[in-house]
């Protein structure tokens with residue numbers, strides 16, 4: 001479970017998150033959405049222990065896997081798919097220890113899970129955007145996490161690839177993991193997630209697509225859009 005409780009985080013002398021509350025249960029995929037600067041990355045970085053809250057906190061039961069934005073990874077580094085996934089075990093490995101049979105088993109499992117086993121010896125620089133995203137997910141899965149944090153996994157991907165990944169994330173959740181994903185693809189999140197959390201300095205609302213689709217005021221306030229925004233119609237269509 002991922003439990004965000006009364007979370008307040010200050011950056012550069014300014015409160016960027018204030019009294020944020022959100023629970024992600026094992027088995028569910030929750031989409032964290034909000035405008036630029038809403039505090040999505042700040043919330044994830046706090047969950048990872050990289051930022052210290054001024055109040056409240058984020059509690060995670062069990063191992064946590066983190067999938068960073070694709071552009072944060074050095075794809076031109078000459079390294080194979082399986083070696084990148086093995087770096088997900090490095091917390092366990094220590095810097096110098098050789099991978100054990102159990103480490104390789106975990107890597108094999110993770111590669112199978114994202115359907116990348118046949119490309120395991122391929123240099124990562126030769127992969128497509130969708131394949132790279134799968135590699136990053138496998139790397140996070142290599143630690144066999146109970147919770148998974150995904151930071152904007154759909155950015156720059158075509159619609160069929162987004163849909164395949166969305167199915168993958170949902171099935172990873174169904175295997176009893178708590179999965180929290182940030183995204184700017186609002187329609188995709190409404191369609192593909194179990195619940196949506198609207199964030200703008202705090203968690204403004206949490207609910208299923210059906211529960212949130214008709215809350216025009218809420219969307220207008222959170223995203224600063226007008227009542228004529230096509231987004232409002234799109235949300236109703238996908239809910």
Ligand SMILES: Nc1ncnc2c1ncn2[C@@H]1O[C@H](COP(=O)(O)OP(=O)(O)OP(=O)(O)O)[C@@H](O)[C@H]1O
Pocket residue numbers: 011012016034035036037038039040041042043
């Ligand atoms: N190191 C920093 N120092 C001061 N302010 C920061 C710092 N990092 C982020 N901020 C501010 O914190 C707020 C939240 O930023 P954050 O990156 O969490 O938003 P986000 O929702 O992830 O945005 P985006 O959708 O653009 O990625 C923003 O107003 C941002 O300017």
